[in-house]
Amino acid sequence: MARLLVDLLIGWFTRGQKAQVREGFKTMAEQFVGRVSEFADGTRQIVKVGDTEVGVFRHEGNFYAYSNYCLHQGGPACEGLTIAKVEEHLREDKTSMGLYFSEKDMNFVCPWHGYEYDMKSGECISDRKLKLKNYQVVTKGDDVYVVA
């Protein structure tokens, strides 16, 4: 019961509130995302930051945050499937060995039309010149914040 009360009080003072931090000449807001301990690897959270939405992923222990607006038609880019990049492997003689899931590259996919984005860079894998706006993620103790 006491633990629950403490949790509620912490939540009252942190969640939904934005701490103001200075970065250069610009004031940045920190938006609470969730608890590190409750943020399982391979999952994502969508948070509202002002008038926009940000998708925060936890992948291989690291946090990545991107605009939740697909560069194609504005779909919820961070709300779909996460799936390893598909590769086609070739032999020395240029014959195809077929299709494989990448061992290292993970993508997240806009559920509207399938636009795929590189988890670590936010680049659209069909055209790397297209890149989702990314956001800094900070952890303070067990709390995760996105800086916007």
Added chain:
Amino acid sequence: MDLIADRGRRVTVEELNTSKLLAHAAEQARDRKYEDMLIVDCDAHHYENENFNEILPFMENDVLRQLTMSGRAKGRHSIVPAQVGYQDMGGRVTRYPLRMTEKTEPGKLRDVQLGERWMDAMGVDYSCLFPTGMLNVGLHPQKEMEVELCWAYNRWLTEVVLPENHGRFYTQLALPLSDPEASLRQVETFGGRKGVTGFMVTTVRTLPVHDNALMKVYRAIEERGLSLAFHSGPNWGEPVFKGLNRFISVHALGFSFYNILHCTNWVINGMGERFPKLPVIWIESGLAWIPFLMQRLDHEYMMRPSEAPLLKKKPSDYMRDMFYSTQPMEIQDMEALETTFRMMNAETQLMYASDYPHWDFDLPSTIYDLPFLSEKAKHNILGGNAARTFKLEPRNEAQKANLIKYGNYTAG
């Protein structure tokens, strides 16, 4: 709900709620004030196969009805020719695998509820409702089954679905084109029903659309002031496509291929001269094929007019007399797209289509945000051209004022 990703890894995603999935579309609709602009989606879909238990009893022939319904009960038979395809991209387009998780209210048709959700989110006022699996009905090996399936679907749509939608769905009903007599009967039977603005040929077929036997069908449609649509699709079984190894290739070529095939026959055989008052709409082939075909046919016609003696002007002129749906619009080279719009007289001949809920749907913003379009062109393409052609009424005073302003108000 969990979806299967790479190597069997399970990824948890939320259950499907169309309104929530399309929340960003609703933001676009609010930001752009779509409520003041009549928006007509001339190509949207439902999954009629989920309603076969309600559709098949409308089949007329006792034996064929029993054949389809008993086969379904055993779950081992396909009623409509099925295609190999991966529209859902391995679950990347989540509304496919999650489709059955979406909750609807009891007492009202599920298809109507889902349709109203996406229309409301996108800011669409009217949608032309087409089937999905039955777009392959032209591949059915049995002519009589094609006739029966179209008959049953057309009865169910006009007697059950459209009356529940309070006029926001309209349709162009599927024609069993393999049987001209049966097609004519369906035009005579259904042509005057509420919500029917014309008829639709599923173009995944190689039947010659200029066959003499079909002239009475087109004449009957024209005489009733209705329209004729050609709706395309992919077909990996088409001999010329059997060498393609990826669905992307079959899909990219197939949708344009079948409409190129039938549009060529339609134009070269002078159908525009034979039925000058029949509005013809070419649906779901994108737009890039239009300048291609215009140039190819004009080039050949200048040298071989003796093979198209019914023509009184160039093939491209007849193509500019017809209508085209926007989706899936190739927005990769803006100058090329602008040229395409110019060549087809898009301002008066192009009609917005979403194709929702299919994987490559387009939002109204694909038209609204084009930098080279005038306000008039935006209004016309997003709804005015369809309102004029299908005699659709505005849903509020601002829409009415805009239809009048741009010369598209014909109702009332």
